[in-house]
Amino acid sequence: MPMDMTEPTNDWVTIHIEGKPFRADKSQNLLHACLALGFDIPHFCWHPALGSMGACRLCAVKRFRDDQDTQGEIIMSCMTPVSEGLSISIHDPEAAEFRAAVIGWLMINHPHDCPVCDEGGECHLQDMTVMTGHAAREYRFKKRTHRNQDLGPFINHEMNRCIQCYRCVRFYRNIAGGRDLNVFGAHDHLYFGRHENGTLENPFSGNLVEICPTGTFTDKTQKAHNTRSWDLQTAPSVCVHCGLGCNTLPGERYGLLRRMRNRFNSDINGYFLCDRGRFGYEFVNSLRRIRTPLFRTGKESPQVSTDMNQALSSAVGILSNKDRVIGIGSPRASLEANTALRSLVGKDRFHAGFSETENRLMTLIVQIMSDGPVKTGTLKEAAMADAVLVLGEDVTVTAPRLALALRQTVFSHAVRCAERVHLPAWDDVGVREVAQDDKGHLFIATSQPTDLDDAARSCFRGTPDEIVAFGFDVHARLNKARKNQEDLAEPDGMYHSVVTAFQNARRPVVIAGLSSGSEAMIKAAANIARNLAEQGKDVRLIFCVPECNSMGLALLNGKSLESAIDAVNRNLADTVIVLENDLFRRTTSQNAEFFLQKARRVIVLDHLQTRTTAMADLVLPVSTFSEGNGTLVNNEGRAQTYYGVIAPDNSLMESFRVLNRFNGSGPDDPSTSRNRDAVLQDLAEDLPVFAPLAEPHAPLAFPVPSGKVPRQSFGYSGRTAMNAHVSVHEPRPPEDPDSLLAFSMEGFDGSAPSDLVTRFQAPGWNSVQAVFKHQTEPGGPLLEESSGRCLLFPAEENDASYFDHHDPCEISETELRPVIPLHHLFGSDELSMAAPAVASLAPAPYVALSPSDPLADCDTVFLSFNDETIKVPVKVVKDLPPRAAGIPASVPGMIPGPLPGQCRLSREGQP
Amino acid sequence: MLSFLQGFWVILKHTFRKRETVLYPEEKIYLPPRFRGRIILSRDPDGAERCVACHLCSSVCPVDCIALQAAEDETGRRYPEFFRINFSRCILCGFCEEACPTAAIQLTPDFEMAEYLRENLVYEKEDLLISGPGKYPGYNFYKVAGLAVGGKDKGDGENEETPVDVHGLLP
C-alpha cells in the first residue's frame, strides 16, 4: 500500500537495533523504519509505493524475544510491525547468511548478462548481491531460460533476468489498473508477461523500467542508443508533454538525449511518470529538428540556410520599425522566452498564441484560482481525496499522471477501511482483502468512455452541455442538502451518490479542464468546489491545462491569436514574431495561411519544423528543454525550473537569448547576456503575480563552497577520449552562467536542495531505489524539498460569487452535430509526436459515432469543419451521446486546427 | 677512507659484469606475454568482435582515455559503434583488461608506439581490433550469457535448459 496514502501517525516507540535504542514510528513496518534510520537492509519486493507482501524473503533480520534471548529468530522485516521494545539485529551472522543464501538461490538461474544488460550499473539486484556478499554461483546444473515477448515500442522484455519479486504485476495491476500484464505458470516456471505478444496497453507501462529491480523490463527507446547510467549527463528537468509539470531526469551523452527518467517529487509525480512523458523525449533527437537558420528573400523564393550571425542581423533589419511588429507567444515555450518576447514587442502587441477559446478559458481559470476561496490541489492531494468528481475531462489522456493519482483514491479508501480493522496501511495484501471490490468515491462525468471508468464508483455520460447541467445540478443539490431541504428525487441516482459522498467527505476534489472547450464546465466545477469550501471542507480544485506552460502564458495576459490575425488584417501591424508555436494547430489552416501570407515579414523561432516554420521568412533554431534552462508554470500555478543536459553551443540558444539579441546588440553586450534571473526580475516588477520569482531562486542563493553541482557522476568516463578525434586537447567544460549546475564531474558533492539534485545515488545504492536515501523517510518528501515556487494563491477575502448557468444555445441546423473532442495520449501532444516510438502508437484518423447513429453502419463518412472536408473511417463507440461526433484532437491526417463546437457528417456519395 | 675504498671496489666489480643494456632497436628484448603495452581488441573463437560495449573498461580507466558507444546488430548482438583509446593519456595500467568481462580488451607486449604528433596516438576501433582471440583463446561470452543473439537461440548456450514459453504455461 502506498506509503504516501497514509498520514504518519507520529506514534513513536523505542526499538533496539544491534542493542542500541532508536525511535521509530509505530505505523510503519520494521524494514521501512530501519531504512528511515539509515540502516541498509537488502530487499526486493517491498517498495514505498507498493507496500509489503513478503514475497522475496530477502529482508530477513533476527528478532530477540527479550534480553535473555541470544538465539533469536529470523523474521521478515517488511512484514513485521514496529512495536515498543522490539529488539532486532541486522548484522547477525545467521541473518546475513540467510540473505546471502536467498541471493544465491536467485543466482542459480540468473543469466550471465550484466555486460549486455541495460540495467547494469543501476541494477537493484547487483546492489543487493554485493550488499549480501554473495560472490560465486555454486550450482553446477543447467540454467532455466525463457522466451521473451515483444511488448511494443517502449518496453524491452528479457525474461531470463526475472527474480520473481512480483513488483511488476503489483504495480501494473494494482496501482496502474492495467490488465494485460500478469504472472503465468507455477513452481519454478513463473512467467511475467502478457498472454501473447503485443504492446502493453496501460499508459503507465514505462514505470516497469524503474519498478522492476532487474533488467527484465528495460527502456526500448534507450536501448537503441544505450549508455550506462554513470556516463550520462543529467539534470533536474520538468516534463513538457502536458500541463502537470511532472519532474523528470533526462540523460545525455555525446550530444544526444538518451533517455528520460522519473525524478521523485512528493507533491506531483511521486515515483511514476506517464508513457508520453517518459518516451516523448526523442523529439529532441528528431530529424524534424531545425539546426540552422533559414532565410528567404521574398514570399515566393525558397528558404535557404544561413548562419546564426547573419540571421540575427537580418532579424534586426526586419524589426527596425518597432511599431509595426507584433509577437505571438506560446504555451510550450518557457516563461523566460514569452517574457522576452513580451518586452521586445511591448505588452500591447504581445499575443499569447492561444486560440480565442483557449485564451478565454485560461483567463477564467486564472481568475477562479486567484479569487478563491478554493485552493488548487497537487497530485498527492488528489490521491488522498475521499471524494472526487471529474467534470468533462478524460484525464488519462489530457493530464495522464492525474489519472494515476485518481486511481490511488481507491487505495486510500481501502486504507481507511483497513484502519477500522486495525490493519496497517503497509500490509498490501491485507488491505486489499479487507476492501475487496469496494471502490472509493470517484465519479466521472464525460461524453466518452474513459480508461479510468473501472476505478470509478459511477460514471455519467452525456453531451458536454448535459455534463454542464449535471455539474450545476450537483451544486444546487449540495445547496439543498446543506439547508437540509434534501429532496434527492432519485435516491439511487448518481446525483444522490455524488452529493452523499461529498457530504461525507473531508477532503473532496473537483476536476475540470479545457478539453471540452466549455466555459460553463469550468464554472460548474468552480461552483461545486466553492460550495464545498463554504461547508468547511478541505476541498481542492484541479484544472487540467493542455500544455507545459499554458498557465504561465495565461498569467502574462496576452491577447489571443485571433486578435493578432485581426491586427494584421486591419494593417495595424505587418511584421510578426512567432515564438515556438505552430499556428496551424490553433486556428484553421485558412486563417493561418492568410495571416502568414498577409504579414510582410514573419520571423519564427522554433526547434521543430512545422507548417508555420515552412511559411516563415526567417526561421531561427532554438533549444529545447534539454539544451537550455527555463521556467514552466504547471496547472497549479507552480513555477518550476528545468535545466539543460546537452551542453550549449553558439548556434543553438534558448529562445529568450535569441530574442534578447533582436535589439541589435552583439553577443558581449550586457543586455544580451542578461540571464534568466534578470528576465524574471523584470517580469516580477511588471506583473505582481510573478512577484515570487523576483528573488533569485532559493538554490541560486544556495552556497556552493566547492563549486557548482556537477551534472556528471563521479564515474563519468571517457573525458580524455570523447573529443580526441577532433582535438587531443581536452576542451574546458562549457559554462552555464544561468544555473548552479556545471557540465562537469567536479564540484559540490554535499546535499543540494532537491531541485538541484542531478541524480539519485548513495554508497551501495546505484539503482533508482537510492531515492530513499534522498528522502526524509522512504516514500516521504525529498531532503530539502523545494519544488518550484507557487504563483497563485486564492485571495484571503473574496467577494466573488457563484457562476450562473446559462442554457446552451440550441443547435438550430439539424445537419450540424456536436463535436466531442477525443484526446489521445499518443497523438494529441505536439512534441511527443516527433518521437518515433510515440508516433507509432498514434491512432489513424477516424470519427467516433454512437451505435444508434444512422451513419454508424458506414465504413467511411465525409467529415467537414474548419472549411475542410475529409473522408474518414467510422468507429462506433458505445456510450457516446447520440448524434454527437467524436473527433480525435490533433491527430495526424485529421483536419488541423482547433476542434469546433459543431461539424457536419455525410454519407459517401451525398454532398 | 675505508668507505671510499669500498665504493671503488664495488664499481670496479661491476665493470666486469655482464651488460644489461642491449643495442635496441637492432636487438629486441624479451617481453613476457603479460607485459602491459599497446592495447588491442580481440575476437572470439568464431571470429566475431568480442567487445559487447559494456563500458566497464571506460569506467574503470583512471585517466578516462577510453570512449565508446554501444550499438546492436539486427540479431541483438551488442558491439561498439566506435571505440577510441587516447594513448597520449593512457598509462598502461591494465585496469581495463581486468575489468573486461569478455576478454576483449587486452594489453600486449608492444610498446613501440612513439609518434611525433599527439593526434596520431588516438586509436580508433579499426586500429585496435585484431583478428584473433589474443591471450584467451577459448572464451566466448555469448555462449555463457543468457541473451539470444545471431547463431545462438535461447537454450542453446552452455548449460542451459530449453526455454520456458508463455504458451507452454497456460493451462
Ligand code: SF4
Ligand atoms: S538484471 Fe542486474 S544482475 Fe541481472 S544481468 Fe542485468 S544488470 Fe546483471
Ligand code: SF4
Ligand atoms: S519482472 Fe521484474 S518486477 Fe516482475 S517479478 Fe520479475 S524481477 Fe520482479
Ligand code: SF4
Ligand atoms: S502526466 Fe503530463 S507532465 Fe506528467 S509525465 Fe505525463 S505528460 Fe509529462
Ligand code: SF4
Ligand atoms: S570492458 Fe571489454 S566488453 Fe566491455 S566495453 Fe570494454 S572492451 Fe568492450
Ligand code: FES
Ligand atoms: S522485502 Fe521483505 S520479503 Fe521481500
